[in-house]
Amino acid sequence: MLCNICKQKRATLHFTKIVGEKVHKIDLCEDCAKKQGLADGSIDVTDFLLGLDVSQPSDEPEVEELKCPVCGYTLSHLKKSGRLGCPECYNTFADMLEGILKSMHKGVRHVGKIPNAQHSGKTVAEKIRKLQEELEHAVAIEDFERAAVLRDEIKRIRVKLNESEDKKL
């Protein structure tokens, strides 16, 4: 892939930015990126893209905007309001939300109350199995921080489970 500006060198830097309803993509070589002030983040990608107007329909087809399949809420709605359309939106916009949630909250995983209906023996077992899988994966990719969190979570659920079993007896 060649650089969009000089059209000579190989593009090694790729920028994506959503402006209004459109997804803009631009591929640059390192030199041109530096010249445009993009490599060190000294100028905003949006401003750059708006000025350059890379949206001209030259080569790439327009990318369709991300939209919740359940409620029709779009990424631009989310960006404008900071709110979501429906519970399913959390899955639809998961990639984008992850960073937001991380910067906002203490963690990115719920700990705390669980509705009873989702807490019955069968679902808890299922939950533990899921967490086990996640734990194995975390170990495999050597994300030990995450693995530790998962291990504690599994422990916590097991203790809770035992407590509620004890109560029944």
Place this chain on the structure above:
Amino acid sequence: MNLLDFLTPSPEIAKREGPDDTIVISSRVRLARNLKNISFPGWATKQDRIRAMDLMRPAVENLPQMKDGFSTIMDELSPLDKQLLIERHLISREHAVKSAGSAVVMSKGEIFSIMINEEDHLRMQALLPGFQLESAFNKIDEVDTLLEKQLDYAFSSKLGYLTACPTNVGTGIRVSAMLHLPGIVLAEQINQIIQAVNKLGLAVRGLYGEGTDALGNFFQVSNQQTLGEEELQILERLQKVVAQIVEHESNARTLLLEKQKTAVLNHIGRAYGILANAYSMSSKEAMNLLSLFRLGIDYGFFPNTIRALSDELFLICQPAHLQKLYPNTNEPEERDIVRADIIRERLKDIKGPITK
């Protein structure tokens, strides 16, 4: 039923007592919950909002906590009634502007209030006088546990309770205490306190007005994070911080009296002088002066005067409360005159601040 007949009379409200209530006016815990498979109220169609309301409202009304309660759709409340509920902290400003498909259900005695289709399908709160955060939490947690048996909540094992705004996702909990901090404000330490509390991930706001312009020296401290921490941890953190602020305020009051007694008496005496003699007073001015009067009562400068007097005046001097009591006061200027009349009348047998 008339809303005013349902609400606890202002003198009764003012007489309620709780731990540390010289400083902690009230404790509140709010939970945000949503139904599965229905868009959040801000994005749902009107039909969907009504459908959601019809699912939730009977369940909420039938809670044992709501026995003898008051339930109404928002369209049926007059603007004045809505304002009254805001002043009682029973609905939010956002909820007051909602119309079709929104409702509120309140318990007799006003401990519980559940807003239906505010920003989330359900916003439920328990509000208690004084420093009783844990008790407020237990009360609203019970309500939530009863409701979840009948309603299908939107919940994800990874993100917890799903809410319209990502700031509430997870536990959906907002724990807050309303504080009266005239000592810290007079000692000019409020900005330091606000900064220190902010650093702990908690928010401090003026209860009326913004930031340090907090009217009447009333502040609200609350948690901002809801994900990645259990309810009880959030609660404990807030309890600790509130306890520290209470101690700080007590110390500030003691120190002011020791080191700057004349200045303190001067502030309180002047506030009393205006309250007891003015013929027109805005609610803003009343709040600020009543705050100093309340401090004077706490100091014992007004013998035989109970704090309930200042607290009742705080309540009835607010625009909607005043207009309900005196229906012919539609204009702010008219209310300013009536407000001053009420305060003068209540203070006529009270002498200026004295110390032994």
